Amino acid sequence: MKFRDDRKGVESAMPDTQNHEARRHPESEHFDHQAASDGIISVETTHWAGAALKGPHFDLFPDGQPQIEPQVSKGDKGTTLSAGALSATIHPDQHTFDIRFHSTDGSKALTSLLGRSVGLAYNPAPSNPMQTGDMRDFRHYIFTQTTLGIGESVHGLGERFGAFNKVGQSISLWNADGGTSSDQAYKNVSFWLSSRGYGIFIDTPGKVELEIGSERCSRVQTSVQGQRLKWYIIYGPTPKDVLRRYSVLTGKPSTVPSWSFGLWLSTSFTTNYDEATVNSFLEGMKERDTQVDVFHYDCFWMKAFTWTDFVFDSERFPDPKAQISRLKESGLVKKVCVWINPYIAQHGAAFKMAAEKGYLLKRKNGDVWQWDLWQAGMGLVDFTNPDAVKWYVDCLNGLFDQGVDCIKTDFGERVPTLDVEWFDKSVDAHKMHNYYAFIYNKVVYEALQARYGTSEAVLFARSACAGTQRFPLVWGGDCESTPEAMAESVRGGLGLGLCGYAFWSNDIGGFEGYPAPWIYKRWVAFGLLCSHSRLHGSSSYRVPWTIDNDDRSEEGCSRTLAKWTALKTRLMPYLYAQSAKAVENGWPLSLRAMCLEFPEDQTSWYLDRQFMIGDSLLAAPVFEESGEVEFYLPKGKWTSFFTNQIREGPGWFKEKHGFGSMPLYVRENTILVLGKPGIKGAVYDYAEDVEICLYQVHDGANAKLVDNQGNALGTLKIGSDGKLEGKELLGGSWTTSDNGRKVEESYLKTIQWL
Template identity: 70%
Template sequence: MKFRDGMWLPIEGKRTEYAEDIYTITKRPDGRALSLLCPTKHVRSRGDTLNLPTVTLDLEAVFDGVISVEVTHWSGAANKGPHFDLFPDGKPQDDASISVSDKGTTIASGSVSATIHPDQHTFDIRFHATDGSKHLTSLLNRSVGFAYGPAPSTPIQLDDMRNFDHYVFTQTTLGVGETVHGLGERFGAFNKVGQSVTLWNSDGGTSSEQAYKNVSFWLSNRGYGVFIDTPDKVDLEVGSERSCRVQTSVKGQRLKWYLIYGPSPKEVLYKYTTLTGRAGRVPAWSFGLWLSTSFTTSYDEKTVSSFLEGMATRDIPVEVFHYDCFWLKAFHWCDFVFDTEMFPEPSNMISRLKSSGLVKKICVWTNPYLGQASPVFKMAAEKGYLLRRKNGDIWQTDLWQAGMGIVDFTNPEATKWFVSCMETLFDTGVSAIKTDFGERIPVDDVQWFDPSVDPSKMHNYYSFVYNKAVYEALQKRHGKCEAVVFARASTAGCQRFPLQWGGDCESTPEAMAESLRGGLSLGLCGFSFWSVDIGGFEGYPSPWIYKRWVAFGLLTSHSRLHGSNSYRVPWTIDNDDQGEQSCAKTLARWTALKARLMPYLYAQAAEAIAGGLPLSVRAMCLEFPEDPTSWYLDRQFMLGSKLLVAPVFEETGDVEFYLPEGRWTNFFTGEVKSGPRWVKEKHDFDTLPFYVRENTVLVLGKEGERRTVYNYLEDVEVRLYHATTGAEAQLVDSDGNEKGRLKIDTNSSVIGQDLLQGNSSIQIIS
C-alpha cells in the first residue's frame, strides 16, 4: 500500500498524518515499557495541542533480544481476534532496563535496545545492540503515522467512519546493501528489496506474486528480523515506496511488531520461533518416497496396486501412498466418505495394500469445504457447522465445488465433528492427511459462529485452526511424534504442524526454480520441513525435467510424486525406457541415496526443530551469514548444516553454483574444491553438485540400503571429511531419540565408536 507520490506529494485519494514530535515519554510502573505520545505536528505552545491528532507508540522489552513496537491512533477501537498463539512453549524471562542520558532515553531488552532522541522535536528512535556494537534500523522523520482513504476534506466527515478506510503504518530504515528475506513462501526474487508484498493467502500457483503461505516475518542480513503481530492483511513496501525504508501498513487503528536481534540469522530464527512455535517431530517413515494418484486422474484399487507393483519391480520403495481427490465421490468434496463405486471396501483395500508389503502408510486428500450434493451438507448446515452470511444463509459458492460451504472452526462443535471425520478415516487405516486449500476464505458478507472474530483476520488465520485441528487429531490417534499433515495453506505459527508443500507448479525448469525460491523463503520463517510436487503439478513433464526434479525432490526433507491430470510413476514419463539414464533408474538411485542419508537426515531434523531452522531447503545465508554472496543465492541450498545441493535446471546438464569459503568434497567422486568461488559443472541424471562441507562427520546407512526406517547405528558408514578436533555428529535412532555423539578428539581419534553396532566402518576422506 503506497501513501506517497514520490518523496514530496501525497498519493491521490489518501491523506496521511505523521508523528512529528515525541511530546512525552511515560515509563510503565514495572520498568519494562515506555509509552510515547507523538503529535502529528510540532508542539511549540499550549495552543498547538488543540485540534491535533496524536499517535501513541509503545515500546516493550519482551525477552532477551526482542523489543515490541505498537503504534495506535484511536485506542478505543475494538481489537478483535483471532490473535496469533504466541509463546506456545512458555515465555522466557526478560531482562529489561530503562535509562536516561544526554543521548536520550533507552529501553534495553537484554542484547537489544531502542534509544529515543532527547529532543522532542526530532522524531528519531534507533534500534541497536545494547553493547553499542551494531546499529540495526531506525524510525526517523515521517516514519510512523496513519492514513485515510479517501482523503477527508474536513474532520467532521470522520464522524461516520463507515465511509473511510483507516490505515496505520511504520517505515523502518534500510541500510546500504541491506537485504530482506522471508515473508512466507514467495516465488519471486529471493531478496525482497524493491518489491511490494501483500500478505494475504491466495490460491495463485507458483508463477505469481501471490502465495499460499503468507508469514508476517522477515529477516535482514544486518542481524535482525521483524515479526508483524497480526493475521490480518499486511501490505509491505520493501524499498518500493521509499527506497531506503521498509513500510508496513495495516487497515485499522493499531499496528504491532517485534524487532528480533540475533545477531546471527540462526539466533534470530530461534527467538522468532520462541514467539510463534517450532515444528513438531515427524516420523522417520515420512522421509521416504510418497506416491500420489495425481489430481484428476482416474483410478481404482487395481490402478493403485499396479502402481505399487510397478515401483517394486523397479526397485523403488514407496513409503506412503496418497489417494488424491477422487477417493471421494464427485461433487461431494469433502465429506470424508470413500466413493463406494470405485472403492467398495476401503478398510479392506488399505489392509490388503499394507499386508502386501508394497507400502507402509496411507495418506488421503482432504479440504475444509463441503459440496452441496453430499448428504452430509444438510446435516452440517442445520447444526451450524458451516460459515454463514450476515442474513443467516449458509455462505456458498460454485467456485471449486458446486454450492460448497466452508467449515466454521470458530464453532467448537464443528471442530469436534470435523475431527470425528478424521477419526473415521484413521479407523480405515489412514496414517496421514493432506490438508489442501484453506486460502480463499471470504471476508465480506460473512458471520462466523464466534462473533468476536474479525472476518479479515480469519482469512489468513483459518489455515492455522484448520491444520491445528487435523494435526492434533493425528497426534491423538497415532502418537505425538507420528503425526504428519501435508499442508498447502499456512500462516505464522503453522510451522508447528508439519509438513508443508509448495503448491501448484508447472512442469518446467522455471517452475522448479520458483518452487525452490518459495521453499527457501518459507524456511527463513521457521518452517523446518517442506516438499514439492516432483515433476511439477501442471502439464506433462518431459523426461529430462522429470529426472532433474527427482534429484531435487529426493534431497528435500520430504519427497512426493504428484501431478494434475497425468500420473507421475516413472514409466509413464519415458515410455518405460530401460536404459541406465531412464526415469525409473534415476528415481531408484535417488530414492536409495536418501535412504542411505537417513542417519544424517534424522539427526539434522532434530537440530532443525530445536533451532527453528529449515532442514531442507536451507538458505545458504543461514550457514554462511558473513559471506555477502550467500544472501543472494536462490538456486542452491543446504541439506542440514553439512551438505550443499545445487539442482540442475538445464537440459544439457550444465549448472553453475557457489562454494563458500572452505574445502568442499564432491560426495560422488571425492574431488575436493576450495571456496569461495563459483563453479561450473556438467552432470548426467545420476548426479548433481552435492558437496560435503569440511570438518564433517557424516553417518550413512550401508551401501544398497533401500529402507527409510532401520537401525541408524548398525552397519553404518562413517565418513570423516577433513575432520579436525571437535568435529562431531549426533547419533539418533529411528524414533528420533539421541543415542550419543561421535566426536574427533585432540589425537584425531573418534570418540563414541562403542555406540556403533554390527559391521560399521569409519572412512577418512582427505
C-alpha cells in the same frame, strides 16, 4: 515492561500511493515499546485507542514466555529500553522523532524509526475532520517505515516465488490460490529477515501491505487497515539466532516421524483410479527397485463433486479398510495418506447435516455461505464453532479407523471476508482470511496427535500463516512442469525456510502439464534432497514409466528415481539427526538458504538456485537440459559427494552432470553417517552397519546419532589425537572412510568439471 512515547505532530504529510490516498498528521498517536523476551522488543503504534481489538490473534509464546528483566537507562543519546541483547534508544529531544534499534553492547546498529516514518491515512481522503465522525464510508490505515541500510537485503515473508531478495518489491500478505508463477502466495507469513542481523514479525493475521525499498528506497513501509499496528523486532546477531528467537515467539516446528522422510507416491489430482491402479503403481515401483513409504490417495478417493464428505467411493473402493490393510501387509507401503479440504460440497453426504447443525460459515442474513468456485454449492467449515471442530475430528477419526495414517490438508486460502458471520462473534472476518490456515491445520494435526501420538502426526498442507510451522509439513503448491517452475519452487522453499519452517516439499515433476523426461529426472534429484519427497501431478501420473515409455536404462526415469531414493535412504542417519536440531532451533532442514550458514559471505544472501541440507551438505539443482549447472561454494574446502574430489571456495564453479548426480558437496570438518547400501525404506537402525565418512576433519568435529524414533544415542567426535570417539554407539559391521565416502567410479565418467 512497557515504555510509552507520546509525541504529537512530529510526522509530515506523505505523498499519495496506490493504497493510501491521503496522509495526515497524527495528532493522537503514541508508541508502546515492550521488552518481550531476550533479544525481542515489541513496538505498537495506536491512533484511536478506543477501537475494538477484535481477534483472531496469533498464538504467541505457545510454550510459555521466557522471563526477561528489562532495563531502562538515560544518557546523552536518550532513553534506552533494553531486552537482553536488544535495545531501543529514543532521542532525548521531545520534538525529534527518532528511535534507534541496536544491540545492547553497541556493536550493531539495526534499523530506526525516524521523522516521517509513522502515520495514518484515510481512503477516500476526507475534506475536513468533521467527516470522520462517521467512519462507515472511510477506510483507515496506519503505517510505520523502518530504515533500510546501504546494501541491506530482506528475505522471507512466506513461500514467495519471485526474487529471493525482496528489496524493491511491493508485497501483499494475503493468502491466495495462485500457483507458483506469480506474486500471489499460499503461505503468507508476516515475518521478514534482514541481512543486518535482525527480523521483524508483524503481529496481525489481517492483510499487510509492504513497500520494501519501493515507495521510499531507504525504508520498509508496513501498513495495515485499522487503528493499531504492532510488530516485534528480533535481534540475532546471526540469522540462525533470529530464527531461534522467532520460533520461541511464534512456536517451534514439531517433530515428524522418520517414515515420513521416505518417498511418497500420489495418484495425482484429477485422475481416476481404483484398487487395481494403486496396486499396479506400487508393484511397478517395487519391480523397478524403488521403495514407496507413503501412498497418497488424492481427491478421487471420494466421488466427484462430493468433496469433502469423508466417504470413500464405494464403486472404486468397496472395502477401503481391507484394501489399506492389504497394502501394508504386502510390504508395498508403510503408511497411507488421504486428501481432504475444508470445503463441503452440497452434493456430498456431509453437507445437509453440517448446514443444519451450524457447522458451516454463514452469511449475515443467516444463510449458509456458499459459492460455485471450485465446486458447485461449496460451503466452508466454521472452525470457530467448537461443535464444528468436534464433528470434523469425528470425521477424521473415521478415516483413522480405516487405516489412514496422515492427511493432506489442501486448500484453505479461499476464505471470504464480505457478507459473512463467524460463529465466534468476536473475530474480524478480514483477519480470519489468513488465520483460517492456522485453525484448519491445527484441528487436523491435533486429531492426528491424539490418535497416533505427539511425534507421529504428519500433515501435507498447502495454506499457512505465522505459527503453522508447529503443524508440519507443507508443500509448495501448483507448479508447472517446467525448469522455470522448478526454480520458482526452490525460491519458495528458501523463503519459507527463513520463516521458521523446518520441513518442506514440492510436487516432483511439476503439477501442471506433462513433464519432459529430462525435467522429471532433474526434478527427482531436487525433490529427493528436500526434507520430504512426493511424486504428484494434476491430470497425469508421476510414476516414472509413464514419463519415458519405461526406459529401463541407467539414465532412464525409473533408474534415476531408484538411485535418488536410495541416496536419500542412505542419508537418513544424517537427515534425522539434523531434523532434531532444526526442530529445536526453528531452522529449515531443507531447503536451508545459504545465508543461514554463511551470513558473513555477502554472496550467500543472493543465492536462490542452491541450498544447504542441514549444516553440512550443499546441493545445487540442475535446470538445463544439457546438464550444465553453475553454483557457488563459500570459503573452505568442499568435497564432492559423488567423486570425493575437492574444491576450495569462495568461488563460482561450473559442472555438467548425468541424471544420477548433481553438485552435492560436503562441508569440511564433517562426520557424515550413511546407512548401509541397498537398504529399503526410510526406517531402519541408524547406528547399525553404517558408513562413517570423514571429510577434512580435525579436533572437535562431531555428529549426533539418533535412532529411528528420534531418541538421542550419543555423539561421534574426533578427539585431540585425531581418532574417532564414540564407536561403542555403533552396531553391526560398520566401516570408516577417512577421506570421504566409498564412491562408485562410474560417476567420474558422468560428471565433468567445466
